[in-house]
Structures are given as C-alpha cells and as structure tokens.
Amino acid sequence: MSAAVCLVLAGLLLPAIAAAQGVELSGALTLTHGDHRVDAGLGVERATGLLVGGATRLRRHGVALTLSGETGHLTAVQGSGGIDRDVSQLGAVAQFTPLPWLVLESGVTLRSFGTVVARQRWTLVRAGAEARVPLSGETFWALGHAHLLPVVRVNGLPNAATAFDAGTGLAYRRGRILFELTYTLERCDFPSQGSTRRSEQLGTLTLRGGVQLRLH
Amino acid sequence: MKRRAAALGVALSLVFPNITLAQAGTAELLQQARQLYERLEIERALPILRQVVSPEWPLEVTNAQRVEAYKYLGAALVLRGKPDSAILYFRAALERDAFADLDPAQFTPAQQGAFAVARRRTFSVGARPIPETRLDPRTGQLTVTVVTTHAATLRATLRALGGTDYVVLYDGPNDAARDIAWNGLGRDGRVAPPGRYDLTVVGRSRITTQADSLRMYLDLQHVVEPLEDTLPVLGAAELLPERHAESTAGNDLLKALGVAVGALVVGSVLANDRLGTGREGPIMAGVATVGGIVGFSYRRAHPAIPGNVALNETHRAARDAANAAIRLRNADRVARTMLLITPASAPAVRP
Numbered sequence: 001m002s003a004a005v006c007l008v009l010a011g012l013l014l015p016a017i018a019a020a021q022g023v024e025l026s027g028a029l030t031l032t033h034g035d036h037r038v039d040a041g042l043g044v045e046r047a048t049g050l051l052v053g054g055a056t057r058l059r060r061h062g063v064a065l066t067l068s069g070e071t072g073h074l075t076a077v078q079g080s081g082g083i084d085r086d087v088s089q090l091g092a093v094a095q096f097t098p099l100p101w102l103v104l105e106s107g108v109t110l111r112s113f114g115t116v117v118a119r120q121r122w123t124l125v126r127a128g129a130e131a132r133v134p135l136s137g138e139t140f141w142a143l144g145h146a147h148l149l150p151v152v153r154v155n156g157l158p159n160a161a162t163a164f165d166a167g168t169g170l171a172y173r174r175g176r177i178l179f180e181l182t183y184t185l186e187r188c189d190f191p192s193q194g195s196t197r198r199s200e201q202l203g204t205l206t207l208r209g210g211v212q213l214r215l216h
Numbered sequence: 217m218k219r220r221a222a223a224l225g226v227a228l229s230l231v232f233p234n235i236t237l238a239q240a241g242t243a244e245l246l247q248q249a250r251q252l253y254e255r256l257e258i259e260r261a262l263p264i265l266r267q268v269v270s271p272e273w274p275l276e277v278t279n280a281q282r283v284e285a286y287k288y289l290g291a292a293l294v295l296r297g298k299p300d301s302a303i304l305y306f307r308a309a310l311e312r313d314a315f316a317d318l319d320p321a322q323f324t325p326a327q328q329g330a331f332a333v334a335r336r337r338t339f340s341v342g343a344r345p346i347p348e349t350r351l352d353p354r355t356g357q358l359t360v361t362v363v364t365t366h367a368a369t370l371r372a373t374l375r376a377l378g379g380t381d382y383v384v385l386y387d388g389p390n391d392a393a394r395d396i397a398w399n400g401l402g403r404d405g406r407v408a409p410p411g412r413y414d415l416t417v418v419g420r421s422r423i424t425t426q427a428d429s430l431r432m433y434l435d436l437q438h439v440v441e442p443l444e445d446t447l448p449v450l451g452a453a454e455l456l457p458e459r460h461a462e463s464t465a466g467n468d469l470l471k472a473l474g475v476a477v478g479a480l481v482v483g484s485v486l487a488n489d490r491l492g493t494g495r496e497g498p499i500m501a502g503v504a505t506v507g508g509i510v511g512f513s514y515r516r517a518h519p520a521i522p523g524n525v526a527l528n529e530t531h532r533a534a535r536d537a538a539n540a541a542i543r544l545r546n547a548d549r550v551a552r553t554m555l556l557i558t559p560a561s562a563p564a565v566r567p
Contacts, residue, residue, distance in 0.1 A: 035494030044491055135471055136464040136515055140507075142471040144478055166486050168478035168500060170507055183479045183500035187488055199488045205496035 023060035028178060028210025030055060034087065035203040036074050036113075041196030045082030047074035055208070064095040066107075086114040089122075095130075103130040105147070125151035126165065143169040143182060152188050157198065162189040173212075180208040242268060242277050246284055258292045265289045269308075283313040290334070291318070294327045302327070306334030314342030314363045315393065335365050339426035341419040346434065351555040353400030353407050358557055360385070360415065360432075363393040367422040372396050377412040377433070390419070400555045407553055410438045412560055433561035439554040443546045446539040450531060456524035465515035472508025476501035 032051040037044055053070030068091045076082035093107030111122035128147025135142060149163035169182030183205050190198040245264055252261035267273055268285040277285075286309035293302035309316045318331045344361040351358055364370060370390035375382035381403055386396040402408045413436055418429040483497025 033496060035496060037488075037491040037494075039488075039490050048494065133471055135468045135511060136460050137521070140468075140511065142475045142504075144475070164486075166482045168475045168482065168504070170472070170475060170504055181500065181503060183482065183496050185482050185487055185493065185497070187486065189488065199491055201488050201491045201493075203483070203487075203494045203496045205499055 023058055024212060024214050026057045026059070026178060026210055026212035028055045028057075028180075028208045029053070030068070030070060030206055030208045032070060032072070032204050032206040034072065034074055036085070036087070037201045037203075038082070038199070040198045043081055046077040046080040047082050047085055048077060049074035049087075051087060051204075055210070059095075062097040064097075066093045066095065067091070068093075083115050083117070086112075088112045088114075093126075101132055101134070103132065104128075105130060121155050123151065123153040124149050124163070128165075132171065139172060139174050141171040141173070143171055143180070145169075145182075145184070149186075149188065154190075158191050158193070160188040161191045163187065176211045176213065178208070178210045178212055180206070182206050182208070242273075242275050242281050246281055246288075249285070249288060253288055253292055256295075258295055261288070262292050262296075265292065279312055283309045283316050286312070287316060287318065290330065291323055291327045294324070294330050299326075299330050299333075302330045303334045303337070306331045307338040310334055310338040310365050311340055314340040314365050315344070336423055338365050339368065339419070339421040339424055339428055340365050341368075341370070341417050341428045341430055343415075343417055343430060343432060346432065346557065346559050348559070349555075349557045350439070351400050351557060353553070353555060354551075357397040357399045359395050359397050361393055361395050362386075362390075362417050364390050364419045364421075364428075367391040368419040369422065370394070370417065370419045372415065372417045374398060375414050375416070376409065377414055383408075385415075389422070407438070407555070408436060410436050412436075431561075432559065435558045435560045437556040437558075439556050441549040441552070443549060444542045446542050447535050450528075450535060455528045455531065456521070458521055458525045458528060459519045460515060460521060464519070465512045468515055469508045469512040472504045472511060476504035476508070479504065 030051075030053045032053070033048070034051055035046070035048045037046050039045070049072055051070040051072030053068060053072075055066055055068035057064055057066040059065075069089065071086070071088040074085050074087055076084050089109055089111040091107055091109040093105050095103050095105040097103050106127040107125075109122070109124040109126070111124065113120040113122070126147040126149045128145060130143060130145035133142045133144075134140070144167070146166040147164060149160065149165065152160035152163045154160075163186075165184055165186040167182055167184035169180055171181075172179040184203070186202045186204075188200045190200075245268060249261045249264040249268070252258075252264070265285045265288050268277060269282055269289065286305045290302040290305035290309065293299070293305065306316075318328050320328060323331075342363045346358070346360055349358055360372070362370065362372060368390055369388065371387045372385040373382045374385055383398065383401075383403055385398055386394070400408055413434045415432040415434060416429065417431075418427070420427045479497045479500035483493040483501075487493040
C-alpha cells in the first residue's frame with residue numbers, strides 16, 4: 001500500500017476516530033496561489049496557478065494530527081521557458097503544543113509534479129515550529145512558522161542539500177469559524193551535479209477557511 | 217438594734233410564752249395572729265398585729281405583711297365593735313396597697329362594710345408588678361393591671377426616658393382594677409425603640425379632691441435574629457478587565473507589522489537569489505499591514521472587552537440578587553422583632 005493511499009485512508013478515518021475519542025475536529029478548505037520556480041541550469045522556469053484542497057485536523061489535549069491534500073494546475077509564465085504542470089500533494093503533520101503560543105510540528109508531504117513529458121514525485125519530511133501570538137480580543141493571531149526539511153527525496157535527483165520553509169500569516173477564529181491567510185516559501189537546493197546545481201522554490205499564499213467541532 | 221430586738225423577744229416571751237424569739241419572724245408572727253383571729257381569740261391577736269405594724273418592731277416587714285397586718289387589725293377591731301378604728305387600719309392598708317381587699321368568704325359583711333367606707337375615704341392608685349415579658353408587637357400586648365381605690369379618672373402614659381413623646385395607654389374613668397394594654401408600638405406606629413421607659417399612672421378621685429400617682433420604669437430590648445451581612449462590592453481582583461490597556465492597540469499593530477516584515481524577510485532574505493520570489497510575500501505583507509492599521513484603529517475606537525463586560529455584569533447581577541435576598545431576609549427578621557420588657561424598678565415608685 002502506497003504512502004498516498006495510507007494518507008487518504010487516515011483522512012477518511014479521522015472523523016470516526018474523533019467521535020470515538022471525544023476530541024476536537026476541524027476541517028478546512030484551502031485555496032492556494034502557488035509560484036513554483038526551478039533553476040536546473042537552464043535558467044529560471046516559473047509557473048504559477050491555483051491549488052484547491054482541504055485539510056482536517058484532529059486534536060486532543062496538546063497533540064494534533066493534520067491531514068491535508070491539494071491539487072491544481074500551474075501555468076508556465078510566458079518568457080520563463082517552463083511548461084505547465086499539474087501539482088497534487090498530500091500531507092500529514094503531527095503537532096504538539098508545549099506552550100499556548102508555540103506549536104512544534106513534524107510531518108511528511110507527498111507531492112507530484114506532472115507535465116506532458118514526465119511526472120516527478122517528491123517526498124518531503126519536515127520538522128519545525130509555528131508561533132501563534134494572539135492579538136487583543138483573541139480573535140486574530142499573528143503566525144510565524146519555520147521548518148527544516150531534512151529529507152527531500154525526488155525521483156531522479158539526490159537528496160536536497162539545503163531545504164527549509166518559512167512564512168508568516170494571520171489567523172482569525174470566532175466561535176467555530178476559522179480563517180487563515182499564510183505565506184510560505186519552501187526552498188530546496190540540491191547538490192551540484194557536474195557544473196549545474198538545481199534549485200527549486202515554491203512560494204504559496206494560502207487562504208484557509210473552515211470550522212472546528214468539539215466532539216464529546 | 218439587736219439589743220432592742222432581744223429585749224422585745226424577752227417581752228414577747230413573757231406575754232406569749234408559746235412564742236420564742238426564734239419563732240418570731242414576721243411571717244410566723246402574722247401566721248400566729250391569723251390563727252388566733254380565726255379562733256376568735258381577738259384579744260391575743262391584736263397585740264401581735266400591733267407589734268408587726270409598730271415602728272418599734274425590729275424585724276423586717278414587707279409591704280404585703282404590713283398590709284395583711286392592717287387588714288386583720290381592722291377586721292379584729294370591727295369584731296370588737298370599734299369600726300372607726302377599724303376603718304383607720306383599713307385605710308392604712310389601702311394607702312399601702314390599693315389592691316388590698318377583703319375576701320367575702322373570710323370576712324363578715326360588717327367588716328366588708330367598714331372596708332368599703334375606708335375605700336371611699338382613701339384614694340390611691342396601684343399597679344401590679346410587671347413580670348419579664350417577651351412581646352411580639354404584631355400579635356401580642358403587654359398588660360398592666362392598675363387600680364384605684366374608688367371611682368376616679370385615670371390616665372396611664374408610657375414615655376421613653378428623656379423623650380418628650382408619650383403613648384397614652386388609658387385616659388378615662390376607672391373604679392377598682394383595670395387591665396391596660398400596650399402593643400409595643402410608639403405613637404408613630406413603629407416598634408418602640410429599645411431603652412428605658414417610664415410608665416406613669418395618675419388618678420384623680422371623683423369622690424374626694426385627692427389625687428395619686430405612681431411611676432414604674434421598664435427596660436425594653438429588641439430581640440432580633442442575627443442579621444446577615446451583605447456581600448461586599450466586587451473588587452478589582454474579582455472582576456475581569458473590561459477595557460483593553462492603552463498600549464493594546466499599539467501592540468496589535470506591532471504584531472501585525474511583525475507579520476508583514478516577516479513575510480518580506482522570508483521573501484527576500486531566505487529566497488534563492490537566482491530564483492527570486494513572487495508577489496505572495498508582498499501581498500501577505502500588505503494584508504498584514506492593512507490589517508494591523510485597521511486593527512489599531514478599531515481597538516482605539518473600541519477598547520471595551522464585551523465578553524468580560526458581560527461576565528462582570530453577570531457577577532454583579534448575581535451579587536446584587538444575593539444582596540437583595542439578604543436584605544429581604546434581614547427585613548423579615550427585623551419585622552419579626554420581639555420586645556423583651558423587664559422591670560427596671562420596684563413595682564411602683566411614688567413620684
């Protein structure tokens with residue numbers, strides 16, 4: 001059974017688990033604008049577009065598990081020499097909240113870039129933290145996050161030499177309604193192969209909206 | 217004094233060999249006199265009775281004993297055919313105790329006739345001692361029995377000591393004993409305040425020109441169940457802050473600007489120089505900046521914290537409700553005030 005199938009199954013089972021365990025469940029739809037840039041030694045290829053998806057999060061006490069999936073089409077920016085690509089990704093993140101404003105998290109993302117000529121599969125393992133600082137009234141939060149990506153496995157490429165992501169955002173929560181707007185820059189620099197050194201970067205601006213349910 | 221008593225005792229023992237000094241307590245002596253009287257040994261009873269009322273009598277004689285002695289003296293003298301002297305003794309009895317009377321079962325009509333004459337000639341008012349009384353002003357009343365020796369106008373008033381206001385308990389004609397009542401209320405209809413009270417009874421004879429009065433002092437106390445204390449005003453420590461601090465709006469703006477700066481830093485410093493970055497970072501920075509400014513303005517204009525205000529209002533309302541209930545219970549306890557009336561003086565003080 002592939003990792004992707006496992007993630008999908010886990011996502012389907014989450015509500016049942018939540019009902020059984022009496023935990024907090026939230027679900028969200030995501031709309032992401034992505035800007036994918038690649039430099040494989042032939043100049044910067046750039047493609048942008050929208051991705052839509054969803055995420056579900058199960059939280060009990062200070063521990064949470066988030067499963068997400070997104071898919072979309074990135075269109076090559078004219079003049080950048082790239083080609084259109086379809087993007088799909090599934091993610092699983094485990095989170096631990098040691099302090100009210102700090103979330104430690106670690107997860108894995110399975111990503112697929114599909115073009116007319118090839119399909120590239122990515123496996124990214126990340127570990128990092130997110131800070132959530134409330135503004136007055138505690139309906140808005142200022143967000144900041146950063147992760148190291150110690151494992152970035154891409155078919156046909158060596159493991160990335162340097163990889164991380166970072167970003168900021170704002171969150172709004174009132175009652176059960178949740179909204180987030182986050183900016184994330186994910187950067188992967190691969191080891192030099194001959195005279196070329198491949199670099200990839202995915203910048204995303206994600207609007208996430210959802211509801212939170214407390215199940216007993 | 218002791219020597220005189222001893223001498224008197226010796227004299228009595230000579231006259232009445234059966235009576236020793238040890239037995240010669242006033243009560244016993246009176247008992248002896250009564251027994252002699254009842255056996256119609258008047259000649260033997262009279263000296264004993266005269267001794268009891270004599271100023272020379274060394275032992276203590278209560279007013280009741282003296283009145284008793286006068287009554288038997290009068291009765292004995294009637295039997296000896298000396299009604300005028302009898303009337304004098306009866307008057308002496310009445311002057312000391314306006315309640316004095318002759319029991320028709322024990323005394324002859326002639327004796328009662330003489331006593332009635334004494335009544336007409338003597339004028340005095342009397343009042344029975346008031347026992348310690350617990351009075352519920354809503355339902356009960358204090359009853360005082362007063363008497364005049366013959367027909368008179370009678371006025372009984374009650375006044376707080378040192379006060380000028382008084383309650384008239386009775387004002388009208390009277391003959392013989394009468395119960396007058398007080399319901400524990402002042403002239404204003406409220407429960408009389410605690411303190412010392414002066415009950416004055418003034419009588420004016422309707423037969424002679426004589427007048428008499430007496431005064432009794434009463435202590436009045438309120439007996440109230442202990443009252444509950446109301447809950448204190450909620451202090452700052454018990455209430456949530458209802459307004460954001462002045463610095464809150466500025467802090468919010470700084471946090472939002474932090475998000476904006478962070479987005480710009482991520483998009484510029486952390487990005488790969490060769491790849492450059494898109495507009496996502498600046499858009500995020502713009503949204504955060506605008507959001508920060510809007511939040512700053514909003515917070516300045518709306519410093520209140522509605523949730524806390526509502527919670528505090530709930531706490532205050534709960535406290536007010538609890539205090540209202542306490543006040544109600546206290547008012548009920550006050551309304552159920554009982555009066556404890558105790559005599560503060562001898563039964564009657566002649567002014």
